[in-house]
Amino acid sequence: MLRLHDTATRTVRPLELRDPGQVSMYVCGPTVYDLPHLGHGRYALVFDVIRRFLLFCGLDVRYVSNVTDVDDNIITRAAAQGRTEAEVAFEFEIRWWEAMDALGVLRPTVAPHATEYVADMVTLVAELFDRGIAYETADGVYLNVEQVDGYGLLALQPLESLRIGARVEATDEKRSPFDFAVWKKAKPGEPSWDSPWGPGRPGWHTECVVMALDLLGEGFDLHGGGRDLAFPHHENERAQAVALEKGFASHWTHNGWVEVEGEKMSKSLGNFNSLTDLLERSDPRAYRLLVLRSHYRSPIEVTAETVADAEKGLERLDALARRFALDDLLARAPGGFVVLGRDAAQQANGAAVERFVAVMEDDLDTPGALAGIFELVTRAHVSADEGRDEEAAALASTVAVLCAALGLALRAETGEVDPASAGLAQARDEARAGRDFARADELRDELVARGWTVEDGPTGTVIRR
């Protein structure tokens, strides 16, 4: 079984399933008030890979990831742009899914919206209120964290030590500095819903509790997100569940940061920290490879260099795909899901698959998994060079299967060739046949000038983009 780091216990331990054969996971989704950034892309990729690996291992996965479509940031953005909150949320949610699709991130099984759950959230807040754990202030309803057992579990430090450095606003009516809003009273012009405390909107930390419990049930298996969500967001989700005496996530997993050229990320690189922008200016698969190349809990550096480096790694995989005419298994699979599970893959090259599974099960060691895949690439070429075609084909197809398990698409196609370029390629073959190499080289230069990469294959000139 997959062993993953669990933030609550600070250990790597097996993911224990509530229902055998069935994984229930909740990953905190975006607040849709702006374009997704690189950090969004990383968490989405990390948990996509966890999901795909579990699928590869033959498990059913119910993957719930929310969209926060009401929140302070959206309100601020809408006001600044003279639009409604709904318009802002709608626009950026579209941009979000565009980016996810480009990254090859599987759509969640369910992607609930906060605004669809307001009534349930009011019910939850009322219950917290009735239990005396939440209290009303001038601007909302707060949960008193001092009444929650084990508060500070995910912050990885006791409540007392949190207090020392806490910044407490002087005007705060809060009973404890870490008390958080479960309901925010609306100011004039803000979107609002009715509640026993007057018109308002739910606090951010409330939506995930309600939606996770509704869509996955108590005691679901895995809750994930970026490292920064551990505290206070996940801590506060958990606090509400504990206050209500409901079983919540069994396992908490958080991924590390994205760093962009040190501290001056956006300054020197323009919009480079926008995921949308990165996806436009590089092969979208490169970001997946870049993310997979380091451990999910380590910080990663995203620079023009590391992205270019990843693109070259991709080229090596694609070259194998071309040589062996490997199918892009993801393109053929319905919904981009892994089609070949572990059992089927076993037939390709059992030892390699077992090694892959072993390293992946060890806290998602994707760098190790990639190392194994690249070794298979070399072995496939060697086998083919030495004429062991069957073995070579098996090795190459193993590469395809394992790449698919990681969500990495392989490209064997060479791109659409226009008639003029095809003509040049043919002319070059004719020149070469007549041993007019000067002419052949001229034609190659011309093709290169048109943006093609030119290779001589067994059947003549092959051009590709």
Place this chain on the structure above:
RNA sequence: GGCGGCGUGGCCGAGUGGUUUAGGCAGGGGCCUGCAAAGCCCCGUACGUCGGUUCGAUUCCGACCGCCGCCUCCA
């Protein structure tokens, strides 16, 4: 102030108490090729500093230096 993480060869990035290497990219040499490209083979003898434990540490312990993050909305 409290807490946590990191520091590996030109770059990215794993890993381990010693004997055999991660892997990728770049670079050098060779094979193949009309020349290239792709591919294959070979090469660099790395582990922040100072101590300690040990027969032996990059890997364990301690101190120190440096970098980063969290404690506040944040993936």
